[in-house]
Amino acid sequence: MTTLFRIKIITVLFLILGSLSLRADPISGTYSNDCSGLLKLWDLTGTYNSTNDTETDLLVLNMDATGNITGTGHFDFTDTGGALHGDFTASGKVSSAGSVTRVKLTFVSTSGTGNIQGHDVTFQAKLNENLEIDDNSRMLVGNETGKIKVTVVDLGITKSKSIPSTPSSQPLPDEVDGAWGLFQDAGLAGTKYTGASLLQLSNGKIFGLAVGGSYSSKTDLSKVSLKSTDKSTPITLNVVEQNFGGTLSILSLKGKALGQNLQFTQ
Numbered sequence: 001m002t003t004l005f006r007i008k009i010i011t012v013l014f015l016i017l018g019s020l021s022l023r024a025d026p027i028s029g030t031y032s033n034d035c036s037g038l039l040k041l042w043d044l045t046g047t048y049n050s051t052n053d054t055e056t057d058l059l060v061l062n063m064d065a066t067g068n069i070t071g072t073g074h075f076d077f078t079d080t081g082g083a084l085h086g087d088f089t090a091s092g093k094v095s096s097a098g099s100v101t102r103v104k105l106t107f108v109s110t111s112g113t114g115n116i117q118g119h120d121v122t123f124q125a126k127l128n129e130n131l132e133i134d135d136n137s138r139m140l141v142g143n144e145t146g147k148i149k150v151t152v153v154d155l156g157i158t159k160s161k162s163i164p165s166t167p168s169s170q171p172l173p174d175e176v177d178g179a180w181g182l183f184q185d186a187g188l189a190g191t192k193y194t195g196a197s198l199l200q201l202s203n204g205k206i207f208g209l210a211v212g213g214s215y216s217s218k219t220d221l222s223k224v225s226l227k228s229t230d231k232s233t234p235i236t237l238n239v240v241e242q243n244f245g246g247t248l249s250i251l252s253l254k255g256k257a258l259g260q261n262l263q264f265t266q
Contacts, residue, residue, distance in 0.1 A: 024220040024242040028187045031248040036202075038250060038264045040178030041257060042101050042133055043201050044069060044094060047173055054079045059090065065207060065233035067094040067259015069105065077114075084123070086112030092129075096260040103131040103140060116152075123150045129168050135178060144168040175203050182239075184248070186211040186224070197226050199235060199257065207233050207257075221251070237262070 035041070048059040059073035071090035077083060092105035105128075112123040131142035146163040179202035186195030195211035213224035221240055228235040237255035241248055253264045 024222075024244055026188050026215040027184070027193065027222050027224070027241065027243050027248065029246070030183070030185045031243075031246075032181060032183045033248060033250055034179075034181045035250070035253070036179040036181070038253060039099075039262060040101070040135060041180040041201070041260060041262065042094060042176070042178045043203060043205065043258060044103065044176055045203060045205075046176045048073075048170055050170060061090060063094065063258070065228075065235060065258055069093060069103075073107070082114060082116040082118075084112060084114035084116075084121075086123070086125070088125075094259045096262075101133040101260060103129075103133065103142075105129040105131065107146075119155065120153045121150055122153060123148055125149070127163065131168065131170075133172070133178075138172045140168075140170040140172065142168055177202055182226070182237075184211060184224075184226075188215055191215055193222070193224055199226070199237075207235055209235060209237070213239075226255075 043063050044061050045063045046061060048057070048061065050057045055075060055077045057073065057075045059071060061069055061071035063069045069090065069092040072087070073090060074087050076085050086109040088107045088109035090105060090107050092103060095102050107127040107129070109123070109125045112125065114121050114123070125146065125148040127144050127146035129142060129144040131140040134141050143165050144163070145165045147160060148163060149158065149160045151158040181200050183198040183200065184195065186193050186197070191214050193211050193213045193215065197209040197211050199207045199209055208229045209226040210229050211224060211226060213222065215222045220242060222242065224239045224241055226235075226237040226239065235255070235257040237253060237257065239250055240252040241250055250264070251266045253262060255262050
């Protein structure tokens with residue numbers, strides 16, 4: 001056997017052995033994946049504070065698994081012309097389009113009070129905000145419009161005015177970071193997967209998901225479906241995975257959770 005022929009044989013053997021060692025195994029057991037590096041999943045639940053020279057705002061938001069938002073807040077405004085104070089309620093919705101996560105919020109104050117140029121006033125106000133999450137700056141950014149109705153108590157005068165579109169921004173609380181992960185405990189029954197999974201957010205919220213799907217020995221791929229076990233939390237994810245030596249890699253992910261369309265391909 002010539003040296004050149006031996007080199008060719010050895011090369012082929014190494015390629016064969018290498019391809020065998022790189023074959024993926026079916027999923028069997030418990031695995032965890034930090035999905036934050038693939039794409040963000042946002043839960044806006046948290047406490048928002050903002051303060052400047054004339055105004056202090058406190059807002060507490062709660063978001064459910066469908067992306068619906070509710071909340072309450074309080075603001076105080078003071079300058080040389082007077083002062084205004086009010087409680088308000090918040091409602092809204094989170095959605096997504098492509099890589100953009102959108103947030104619509106409505107704030108309503110029905111019993112604001114204050115004093116303007118020596119006159120006691122009451123007011124009602126409604127603000128509509130159309131925002132997007134800017135992960136780089138850790139901000140909600142967009143614009144707001146609205147209307148306000150003011151009554152000057154001692155003069156018996158009531159006036160309404162529209163609030164024109166103006167830029168709006170709000171820092172995200174530390175706990176709102178878009179981080180999340182998947183925990184899976186699954187195995188094959190024939191060629192079909194069964195088991196349970198958890199979707200966990202960095203703020204501690206956990207959603208239970210049932211595991212389905214199948215494994216193909218031809219492609220070395222596990223196509224796994226994860227679906228919420230609670231109808232009030234409509235979460236569905238379709239994930240393509242590979243298991244190499246007990247390490248589960250996510251090759252692609254597509255689905256919907258917390259009102260957001262999720263899509264990732266390696």
